[in-house]
Amino acid sequence: MIGRDLLSIEDLDRGDIDRILETAERMQEVGEREVKKVPSLRGRTLINLFFESSTRTRTSFEIAGKRLSADVVNFSSSGSSLDKAESILDTARTLDAMDPDLVIVRHGVAGVPKRIADELEAPVINAGDGAHEHPTQALLDLLTVRQEKGRIDGLTVAIVGDIAHSRVARSNIYAFLKMGAEVRVAGPPPMIPAAVESLGVKAFTSLREGLDGADVVMALRIQNERLSGAFTPSIREYAATFGIDRSKLRYAKDDAIVMHPGPVNRGVELSHDLTGHRPGVILDQVRNGVALRMAVLYLLTGRPRRRPGESQP
Amino acid sequence: MRIAHEIVERNDDVESLYLVAVPNGGIPLARRLAANLRQVADVEVPVGILDTTLYRDDLVVTGERPPLRRTEMPSAVDDRVVVLVDDVVKTGRTIRAAMDALMDFGRPRAVQVVGLVDRGHRELPIKIDYVGKNIPTHPREDVRLRSSDGAPEGDLEVVVVAEHGGAAA
Numbered sequence: 001m002i003g004r005d006l007l008s009i010e011d012l013d014r015g016d017i018d019r020i021l022e023t024a025e026r027m028q029e030v031g032e033r034e035v036k037k038v039p040s041l042r043g044r045t046l047i048n049l050f051f052e053s054s055t056r057t058r059t060s061f062e063i064a065g066k067r068l069s070a071d072v073v074n075f076s077s078s079g080s081s082l083d084k085a086e087s088i089l090d091t092a093r094t095l096d097a098m099d100p101d102l103v104i105v106r107h108g109v110a111g112v113p114k115r116i117a118d119e120l121e122a123p124v125i126n127a128g129d130g131a132h133e134h135p136t137q138a139l140l141d142l143l144t145v146r147q148e149k150g151r152i153d154g155l156t157v158a159i160v161g162d163i164a165h166s167r168v169a170r171s172n173i174y175a176f177l178k179m180g181a182e183v184r185v186a187g188p189p190p191m192i193p194a195a196v197e198s199l200g201v202k203a204f205t206s207l208r209e210g211l212d213g214a215d216v217v218m219a220l221r222i223q224n225e226r227l228s229g230a231f232t233p234s235i236r237e238y239a240a241t242f243g244i245d246r247s248k249l250r251y252a253k254d255d256a257i258v259m260h261p262g263p264v265n266r267g268v269e270l271s272h273d274l275t276g277h278r279p280g281v282i283l284d285q286v287r288n289g290v291a292l293r294m295a296v297l298y299l300l301t302g303r304p305r306r307r308p309g310e311s312q313p
Numbered sequence: 314m315r316i317a318h319e320i321v322e323r324n325d326d327v328e329s330l331y332l333v334a335v336p337n338g339g340i341p342l343a344r345r346l347a348a349n350l351r352q353v354a355d356v357e358v359p360v361g362i363l364d365t366t367l368y369r370d371d372l373v374v375t376g377e378r379p380p381l382r383r384t385e386m387p388s389a390v391d392d393r394v395v396v397l398v399d400d401v402v403k404t405g406r407t408i409r410a411a412m413d414a415l416m417d418f419g420r421p422r423a424v425q426v427v428g429l430v431d432r433g434h435r436e437l438p439i440k441i442d443y444v445g446k447n448i449p450t451h452p453r454e455d456v457r458l459r460s461s462d463g464a465p466e467g468d469l470e471v472v473v474v475a476e477h478g479g480a481a482a
Binding site for chain 1: 364367368369372373376377378380381382383384385413414417418419
């Protein structure tokens with residue numbers, strides 16, 4: 001696996017991504033057994049270092065680690081020594097002194113996982129840093145599309161919503177472009193960053209044009225703070241113009257699938273029926289997320305164990 | 314064919330047999346064995362594929378991450394006589410890993426092992442119940458099976474590759 005850490009999709013090449021996806025497909029089978037556990041990471045310690053709350057991502061990493069027989073420890077920023085104004089780096093260094101095999105970091109500020117990775121012995125996975133990247137989300141989205149459509153090359157993927165503030169959008173843009181898809185973004189003008197087309201995507205402020213002929217429609221979560229005020233006049237306005245329902249889906253291909261990183265604001269980004277039923281594949285995304293994270297944990301812990309007393313390599 | 318006969322001789326209840334192949338080498342062998350058992354004993358023995366990579370005992374020590382292979386277990390394992398099938402058995406560690414993996418799928422009535430080639434150098438107390446051929450080798454040689462005419466149904470030949478690359482036998 002290239003690199004010690006998984007901090008961004010931007011750092012990965014197509015070969016890395018293929019390897020991760022192939023490994024994830026093998027891990028899916030483990031999730032279908034009755035005994036959903038393999039001994040591969042027995043005795044390894046994984047730390048979830050979440051400075052931003054997130055039940056689903058943290059739980060997904062926890063289940064992934066446990067299925068590999070690792071010991072998983074959760075550290076969230078409330079009720080910890082951070083209340084005593086211990087700095088992020090001191091927290092990370094303290095945890096590192098307990099010799100974890102891998103640390104998973106989520107923080108509201110971009111770049112924090114990388115800063116932590118620079119300090120630690122252990123490999124670091126970025127579970128979301130500000131509006132920058134969320135690599136495992138994009139990887140599980142790739143996995144889902146590959147399984148639904150048989151391929152990623154040549155597909156048209158439309159990402160709809162608050163592109164400017166979305167780390168899921170950024171990671172997915174890089175991911176789908178690297179794997180040969182055509183990527184479009186669509187949303188109200190204040191939510192489409194001015195220079196987004198320099199990433200290699202086409203930007204639309206008309207949902208109809210953005211969805212035209214799309215194989216994959218990915219709806220992003222609108223944060224409540226942005227629902228009123230400068231970014232969009234109101235929830236109703238957003239839902240009416242950019243919310244995805246079956247009638248808007250007709251602009252896309254007949255067999256288009258609908259995705260969302262969750263949690264869904266029902267009736268806003270997605271209609272109620274698409275949230276739970278085909279062509280919405282949100283629950284598959286969640287299931288694939290565990291297998292994908294198992295793959296990443298397995299691949300990144302591939303370093304020989306340091307024996308006690310051995311000096312740093 | 315001889316191995317199919319031996320299996321039938323040793324197992325009264327042929328309906329309870331379940332061939333489980335260790336990828337990749339064990340797969341064509343298990344399929345062949347299933348065909349032979351169909352001929353010899355008129356029984357449809359299910360064939361499963363069980364990747365042992367995630368159960369290897371060297372993952373922690375070496376940090377290696379070999380590519381994973383597909384596992385397909387079409388039948389339940391409980392109360393079956395599972396016959397593990399591998400092409401070459403050397404240290405016995407792969408068979409040990411296969412047994413650990415198998416136990417996570419259920420509780421077999423018994424486990425037996427087919428090793429087409431036994432090249433010796435056991436490091437664990439693992440025995441092969443049905444051996445195709447014993448081939449003494451140097452531990453650092455590599456042993457591979459090759460179809461002599463390229464076809465999967467053809468005769469197999471054993472190729473022993475000496476340490477530094479030249480073919481030996």
